[in-house]
Amino acid sequence: MKKLGLTIFLISLFTVIVVIVEKGTQNIVYGATSNSTSDIQLMARAINGEARGEPYEGQVAVGAVILNRVKSSQFPNTIAGVIYQSGAFTAVSDGQINHPIAENSTVYKAARDAMNGWDPTSGCIYYFNPATATNKWIWSRPVVKTIGKHKFCK
Amino acid sequence: MNKVKDWISRLKKGHMLSVIGVFLLIIIALGIILYQKQREARQVSENTYNMAFYELVDYVSNVETYLAKSVISTTPEQGAETLTNLWREANMAQTYLSRLPIESQELENTQKFLNQVSDYSYALSRKNIYDESLAQQDLDNLENLHNYSVELQNTLNQLSEDINNGRITWGELTKKGKVAFAQQVSTESKDGFSNLEENFHQYSGLIYDGAFSEHLTSAQPKGLTGENIDEEKAKQIAIDFIGQDKIKEISSLGVSENAIIISYTFSIQTNENENINISISQKGGHVIYMNYDREVTSEIISQEQADQIGKDFLTQKGFPNMKETYYLTQSGIMTINYAYNQNGVIMYPDLIKVKVALDNGEILGIETTGYLNNHVERDISKVKITKEQAKQTLNKKLNIESEGLAYIPTEWKTEILCYEFKGKVEDTEFLVYINAENGREEDILVIKDTPNGVLTM
Numbered sequence: 259m260k261k262l263g264l265t266i267f268l269i270s271l272f273t274v275i276v277v278i279v280e281k282g283t284q285n286i287v288y289g290a291t292s293n294s295t296s297d298i299q300l301m302a303r304a305i306n307g308e309a310r311g312e313p314y315e316g317q318v319a320v321g322a323v324i325l326n327r328v329k330s331s332q333f334p335n336t337i338a339g340v341i342y343q344s345g346a347f348t349a350v351s352d353g354q355i356n357h358p359i360a361e362n363s364t365v366y367k368a369a370r371d372a373m374n375g376w377d378p379t380s381g382c383i384y385y386f387n388p389a390t391a392t393n394k395w396i397w398s399r400p401v402v403k404t405i406g407k408h409k410f411c412k
Numbered sequence: 413m414n415k416v417k418d419w420i421s422r423l424k425k426g427h428m429l430s431v432i433g434v435f436l437l438i439i440i441a442l443g444i445i446l447y448q449k450q451r452e453a454r455q456v457s458e459n460t461y462n463m464a465f466y467e468l469v470d471y472v473s474n475v476e477t478y479l480a481k482s483v484i485s486t487t488p489e490q491g492a493e494t495l496t497n498l499w500r501e502a503n504m505a506q507t508y509l510s511r512l513p514i515e516s517q518e519l520e521n522t523q524k525f526l527n528q529v530s531d532y533s534y535a536l537s538r539k540n541i542y543d544e545s546l547a548q549q550d551l552d553n554l555e556n557l558h559n560y561s562v563e564l565q566n567t568l569n570q571l572s573e574d575i576n577n578g579r580i581t582w583g584e585l586t587k588k589g590k591v592a593f594a595q596q597v598s599t600e601s602k603d604g605f606s607n608l609e610e611n612f613h614q615y616s617g618l619i620y621d622g623a624f625s626e627h628l629t630s631a632q633p634k635g636l637t638g639e640n641i642d643e644e645k646a647k648q649i650a651i652d653f654i655g656q657d658k659i660k661e662i663s664s665l666g667v668s669e670n671a672i673i674i675s676y677t678f679s680i681q682t683n684e685n686e687n688i689n690i691s692i693s694q695k696g697g698h699v700i701y702m703n704y705d706r707e708v709t710s711e712i713i714s715q716e717q718a719d720q721i722g723k724d725f726l727t728q729k730g731f732p733n734m735k736e737t738y739y740l741t742q743s744g745i746m747t748i749n750y751a752y753n754q755n756g757v758i759m760y761p762d763l764i765k766v767k768v769a770l771d772n773g774e775i776l777g778i779e780t781t782g783y784l785n786n787h788v789e790r791d792i793s794k795v796k797i798t799k800e801q802a803k804q805t806l807n808k809k810l811n812i813e814s815e816g817l818a819y820i821p822t823e824w825k826t827e828i829l830c831y832e833f834k835g836k837v838e839d840t841e842f843l844v845y846i847n848a849e850n851g852r853e854e855d856i857l858v859i860k861d862t863p864n865g866v867l868t869m
Contacts, residue, residue, distance in 0.1 A: 332520040
C-alpha cells in the first residue's frame with residue numbers, strides 16, 4: 259500500500275511539472291499573438307522595453323528612431339516591420355515587447371509624441387548604450403546626440 | 413560508522429531505491445519532452461526563414477524580369493503595366509528580405525536597392541499614367557538597376573544551393589552567445605550573405621520623385637534663415653522662450669553635429685521640478701522643439717479655448733498667421749497642428765505642432781521642423797484654372813462644405829498648389845485636392861472622427 263501511495267504521489271508531482279512546463283510555453287504564444295493592437299501600442303511596448311529607465315526625452319527619441327527607420331530606404335517600411343526586424347531591438351529578442359502598456363503611462367505618451375513628429379534625435383536611425391554595446395560596427399557611425407544613457411547616430 | 417549503517421537501513425525501509433528510480437524516469441521523460449519542444453520550435457523558425465528566403469528568390473527573379481521588360485517597352489500602356497508589376501514585386505522582395513535572421517546593417521544596401529526599385533517604378537508608372545514617356549535618363553537608370561538585379565539574382569541562386577546542400581544553416585546565423593565559438597562555425601554562412609551586400613558596393617542610390625529618393629537625406633531647410641549663433645546666445649533664447657521666472661536651473665546637453673539642422677539642446681529644471689528639453693538651431697537661433705511631460709488629471713479647457721491658447725502662444729513667439737488644422741487629445745493633453753496662412757492660402761508644409769495641457773492651458777510642447785524646412789513666402793499667381801473649372805472634376809456626390817486654396821506637400825519634399833474642397837459623401841467627410849495649375853486630382857483625404865480627435869487617413 260505504501261508503494262502505491264508513493265507512486266501516485268510521484269505521478270501527480272510529474273503531471274504538475276509537465277503542466278507547468280506546458281503552461282510556460284503557452285504563455286509565450288499567448289502574449290505574442292494576442293496583441294492585435296495598433297502601431298502606437300506596439301511602439302509604446304518597444305519604448306518600454308528599450309528605454310524604461312530613461313528620461314522622457316530619451317523615450318520619445320527611441321520612438322523617433324523607429325519612425326525614422328520606417329522612412330529610411332535601408333529599413334522595412336512599416337512600424338511592425340522595423341520593430342520585429344531580426345536583431346534590431348533587444349526588447350523584441352527577450353520578449354519584453356509582449357508587456358502590455360496602459361494608455362495613460364509615460365511610455366505611451368512618449369510614443370504619441372514621436373508619432374506627432376517630435377524628434378529629439380534630428381533624424382537618427384541607430385542608438386546604443388556605450389556601457390553595454392558589444393558591436394564594434396556601431397561605434398563607427400556618426401553620433402548626433404547623447405540623451406540619457408543612449409548615444410543616437412546616423 | 414554506525415550512523416551510516418543506520419542511514420542505509422532506513423533507506424531500504426523507505427523503499428528509497430525505487431524512489432530514486434522513479435525520479436530518474438521523471439527526469440528522462442522531462443528531458444525528452446523539452447528536447448522535442450525545442451526541436452519543434454526550431455523547426456518552426458527554420459521553416460519561416462526558409463519560406464522567407466525562397467519567396468525572396470522568386471520575387472527578385474521577377475524584379476529582374478520586369479526590369480528587363482521596362483527597358484525595352486515602348487508604349488506608355490505596356491510601360492505602366494510593367495512598372496506597376498515591378499513596384500509590387502520589388503516591394504514584396506524587400507518585405508521578405510527583412511524577415512531573414514540577419515542584422516539590418518549586414519544588408520542595408522540590398523534593402524535600399526529593393527526599396528528604391530519599388531519606389532522608383534511607382535514614380536515612373538505615375539509618369540506613364542499621365543502619358544509622359546520616359547526620359548533617356550530614366551531608361552539609363554532602369555538599365556543600370558537591371559544589371560544590379562542580375563547580380564543579385566546570381567548571388568541568391570548560389571545561396572540557395574548552399575542552403576539546399578546544408579552548407580548554410582539558419583541555426584548558425586541566429587546563434588547567440590559564446591561569440592568565439594559561434595563565429596568559427598558560422599563564417600561560411602555569414603560570408604554567403606555578405607556576398608549579397610557586396611553586389612551593391614558601387615550602388616550610389618537614385619534621385620527621383622519619390623519618398624526614398626537619395627536627395628531627401630540632404631535637403632536644405634528653406635525656412636532656416638539668419639546668422640550662426642554660439643551656445644551662449646542659444647541659451648539666452650532658450651531662457652527667453654521658457655521665461656526666466658519659471659527656471660530653476662538650465663544645463664547644456666551639447667551640440668548635435670551630424671544633423672541636417674545643427675542644434676544646441678538644453679535641459680531646464682522648472683521651479684515645480686519639471687524637466688523641459690528645448691533645442692535651438694545654430695543657424696538663426698530658431699526653436700526646433702520644446703517638450704515635456706506631466707500628469708494632466710482634469711480636462712476643463714475646451715477645444716476652442718485650447719486652439720486660441722495655442723494661437724496666442726505662436727503669435728507671441730513670432731509665428732503670426734497660423735491656422736489650426738487638426739487636433740488630437742490624449743491623457744488630457746491636446747496636440748494641435750497649425751499651418752501657415754498666407755492671405756487665405758493654407759501652407760500645409762509649414763507645419764507647427766503645439767501641445768496644450770487641458771487642466772490649466774499650459775503649453776507643454778512645440779515642434780517646428782515642418783515650418784523650418786519649408787517656410788517661404790509663396791508666389792500664388794501660378795493659378796491657371798478657376799475654382800469653377802476645378803469643381804467640374806469633383807465627384808458629383810460630394811456635398812461641398814468649404815473650399816479654398818492650399819499648398820500640399822508631396823512625399824519627395826516638393827509642394828503643389830491646389831484647390832481644397834471639404835465635403836461629405838453620405839456620412840463620410842473628405843478633403844479633395846485639385847491641382848490649380850493643371851486640374852489634376854492630386855489627393856483625397858478621408859477625415860475620421862475618433863474619440864480622441866480628428867484624423868486624416
